Amino acid sequence: EEERRVRANAREYNEKFQYASNCIKTSKYNIVTFLPVNLFEQFQEVANTYFLFLLILQLIPQISSLSWFTTIVPLVLVLTITAVKDATDDYFRHKSDNQVNNRQSQVLIGGVLRQEQWMNVRVGDIIKLENNQFVAADLLLLSSSEPHGLCYIETAELDGETNMKVRQAIPVTAELGDTSQLALFDGEVICEPPNNKLDKFGGTLYWKENKYPLSNQNMLLRGCVLRNTEWCFGLVIFAGGLGQQMLLCCTEGKERQPLMPSHSTGPDTKLMQNSGRTKFKRTSIDRLMNTLVLWIFGFLVCMGVILAIGNAIWEHEVGVFFQIYLPWDKGVHSAFFSGFLSFWSYIIILNTVVPISLYVSVEVIRLGHSYFINWDKKMYCAKRRTPAEARTTTLNEELGQVEYIFSDKTGTLTQNIMVFSKCSVNGHSYGDVQDILGHKAELGERPEPVDFSFNPLADPRFQFWDSSLLEAVKLGDLHVHEFFRLLSLCHTVMSEEKSEGELLYKAQSPDEGALVTAARNFGFVFRSRTPKTITVHELGQAITYQLLAILDFNNIRKRMSVIVRSPEGKIRLYCKGADTILLERLHPVNQDLTSITTDHLNEYAGEGLRTLVLAYKDLEESYYKDWSERLHRAGSAPEAREDHLAQLYDEVEHDMMMLGATAIEDKLQQGVPETIAILTLANIKIWVLTGDKQETAVNIGYSCKMLTDDMTEVFVVTGHTVLEVREELRKAREKMMDASRSVCNGFSYQEKLSSKLTSVLEAIAGEYALVINGHSLAHALEADMEVEFLETACACKAVICCRVTPLQKAQVVELVKK
Incomplete structure (x- = not known):
């Protein structure tokens, strides 16, 4: 299509x-296909195939040394138990399918x-x-x-x-x-x-x-x-x-691939397209058991061959004289053929060497495990009254074999509840807790929060501790006014007024909600929007701005802009975004302000706060008219629409004027440091993949005990070119190897290092961590460098990848899986 x-x-x-x-159909079988498909799946197990093979041998009278039902009974029992378990699983899938299909x-x-x-x-x-x-x-x-x-x-x-x-x-x-x-x-x-x-x-x-x-x-x-x-x-x-x-x-x-031919477009919705191709999943214990059974079978064949050779020699040397008392069976006409038949007889007699009961025991243990998981009180969430649920009985032991955990930061390690904490406006930093005399308060002192009673529309839950910012608003500081004006206009938040003056904001991201709420409390209240206008109450006065364009945020742009026309007719672009992106788009005249704001940004990030930079740009009427026409043409282009729009967005978001920066706090979730400490004790390596700034990610790393002061070294990779990244990774590896050499009592590292990655890990003494940036990671994931990156990263106890895009997150996980 x-x-x-x-x-x-x-x-x-x-x-x-x-x-x-x-x-939709997520079930695997129906009444007709259950038996053939399930049997086909079960005979993927080496032991089942082996016992079927034995059964066939026992049906041949010349070589059958045991009656056939000694094999068929245990085989049928094993197949039946597994089939009942698979049928039960599939029954619940059918049930869930019917529930969805009949909505x-x-x-x-x-x-x-x-x-x-x-x-x-x-x-x-x-x-x-x-x-x-x-x-x-x-x-x-x-x-x-x-x-x-x-x-x-x-x-x-x-x-x-x-x-x-x-x-x-x-x-x-x-x-x-x-x-x-x-x-x-x-x-x-x-x-x-x-x-x-x-x-x-x-x-x-x-x-x-x-x-x-x-x-x-x-x-x-x-x-x-x-x-x-x-x-x-x-x-x-x-x-x-x-x-x-x-x-x-x-x-x-x-699970396995569909066995029916596809005549139509298959699952078309984006939800189903993202379900991924389903594979026949085997656990590592399944693979190990199959390998063991193959070895045991090999041992059995060797025994059979030795005994068969012995039989042939005896028949040739001695048995030939006893033909009268011990005649050969019908059809046997030589000692060699007698040995060949006795080989199969021995295979049947010694078949119990291969443990069919092992598979049954493992299935029963798995079933028991899944009940233990469901009954585990420590995995019961009292707040939501939700117990743990084992949705499959075949993969539980894999939980005990996890080596790596890949985690996002926001909402996984942190609560995803954003609070406007600090800001920098025109080179002044606001947000430190002030004492009565206006000095920075000492730790443990917490004076009264700022009083917003002058503003009837303020959100009573919002708290801020630095009153000098409110003073600046009241004194009419133009930069501070413009700063909050940007926060009240540049967003996609929706406002709902339950009753007069009682506003409820619906934000697509908690960051936006926190910033718009901050502007609201400082007197710049976003009241309502239509597709073409935004209404803001600025210090009590209602002003409606004409909304000319929204330049959306996405993971590549890492910024969002709006173009508005004020009641006076001036057209202005307001932009907020990641510092790495915005700082390089500012007008050269901002140099001094940029360096002061960058210091503030680093200070905020060092405290684990999420930072954004704010900027604006005035647009000429004639330029905007021309740009808007080109935007409309690009929007209705049949091909490469996204690329055309990206180029136009890029063009207008240049030579902007710096306004300041915001810092938002996102607190750690309860129990995260303890959980990470336990996982580290279990020798599980933790990788955090986040879109946040490096300093923010490192600070969170320390606060959740992923990075500790006891670590031998934390390597930071920030190279901008392939050569720089390769050099930084090489130096990190050398340092780890040097430390290991001194511990390894003179064994040269090369002797320990085989082509396998595990040898590198075994050879590393001491605890290391690696922090790598998004642009460095892009180089590290290239085909010729990915092995070096993997060797270095896997030798570390913890890895933090910051400023990474969702695609890079997927690539990192895929690389380690490979």
Whole structure:
């Protein structure tokens, strides 16, 4: 499929493309396929195949030395126990599939909303969703109960993030609010084929001889939940489950590729596209047992060969004289052939050498383990009343063989509750706790927080300890005003007013929520937004800014900008983003201010705070007009839309003026240092992969006891070129080796070092840690250097990769797995 064409309310038209249905199937078997497929899987076990082979031998009368049922009884018993366990697992999968497939959805058919099961929803249908409902398929948002076609979704099932995201219908369909209008909607969408990119979508809507560009902002993906939105309508673009292809879910133990041919597009929704190809999973104990059984079988064959040779020699030398008393069996006409037959007889007699009961014992132990996990009181979360749950009985022993743990920082090590802690404005740092005389307070002293009672719209939960910042606001310091104006305008937060003056902010990220709340308390209150305006109460006065453009944040840009027109008609760009990105985009005139702010940034990061830099730029009317036209053209370009937009964003975000920096605190979760200490004792190596600044990550590393002062050395790799990175990694390895040589009593390191990585690890004496930056990591992950990076990193007790993109996180995990 090169492109997808979907016409609204036209099932017949869409059916000719044979798009996948919305039925999902994660089960492996049905009544017909259970026996053959399960037996095929079970005979992947070497022991089962071996006993089947024995059974066949015992059915041949010339060599059968035991009756056949001595083998068939234990074999059938083993196969039955495993089959019952697999059938039970699959029964629960069927149950969960049915539960999902039979969920109800309101589908617009013939101008009337009808209740349909999810599995009967088709591509091109228009469906109605209500608050707190799961999205049934990947939909193009057409209209909603909120003004301007906005709706809020939670994407926890897709990306693990529990904060709200905003999606918006394109203005032309946002007006189609009732079923009679939607029944007449016959727009056609031409878009990209199914893919697994959760944050990208490109397509065009053709309707009434006009075309409208579509992006990810207009899409609701299967697996999301509709929140804080009474209702919305969407057009099904990708359906959820399967055409005639089987999809197997990857949460279970032994999974394998589908055995049925794929005639259709398979699982099309982005959720299903991200389920990954499912593999037949074997644990290391399974692999070890198979290897042991092969060795034991080899030993058995050797015994059989020795005894068969002995038999042939005896028959040739001695047995030939006893033909009258001990005649050869029918068909045996030589001593050699007699030896050959006795080889198979010995294989049957000595078959108990191969332990079939071992497999049964391991299966029973695994089953017992899974119950122990479910019953474990120490793994019970009293707060949520949730016990641990072993979802598969085949992989539990792998938990005891974990060597590496890869962890994100935000929300995993930390609470993901952001608090505005400090800031730097025009070279002045604010946020240190002040005593009554205005000096920096000593540790342990905590005077009264700043009094925000002058501001009726302030958030009572917000606390700040440095009153000099509020004084600067009240005295009319222009830089401080501009600083908070930026925070109140440059964001994607939505505001809800429960009652007069009682504001509730819905932020896509907790950082944004913390910054907008800070601006609110200091007198710059973000009140409301529409797609084209933002209203802010600046020190009590309501001002509405015209919102000309939002330049979105993403993991590559690492910054976000808005372009607004003030009531006076001035056009200004406000930008906030990571220091590494923003500092190189400032106007040269900012040099002195930049160096002071950089010192403040390093100081904040050293305290483990998350930092952002803020800047602005005034735009000429004529330049903006030209840029805006080019932006519109790029937005409706059929190809390379993302690249064109990125170039235009890049062009306008240059020569900006520095405003200052913010520092946000994200506290560690309870019990993190203790957990890491226990994992370290278990000899598990911990790698933290974070997008945060290096100093912030290192500080968190120390505070959660991942890095300690007792460590021999913490290596920091910050090289900008391939050669620099290679040199830094080489020096780190040499230092570790030198220390090891002195401990290894004169053994040369080379003698210890084989081609395997484990030898490097064994040879390292002392505890080391490695900290590496995103740009250095990009070089370290290149094919010719990845082995050097891996050797150095794996010899360290702890590794911190900072300022890394999600793609780099995946590459690091993949590299260590390899």
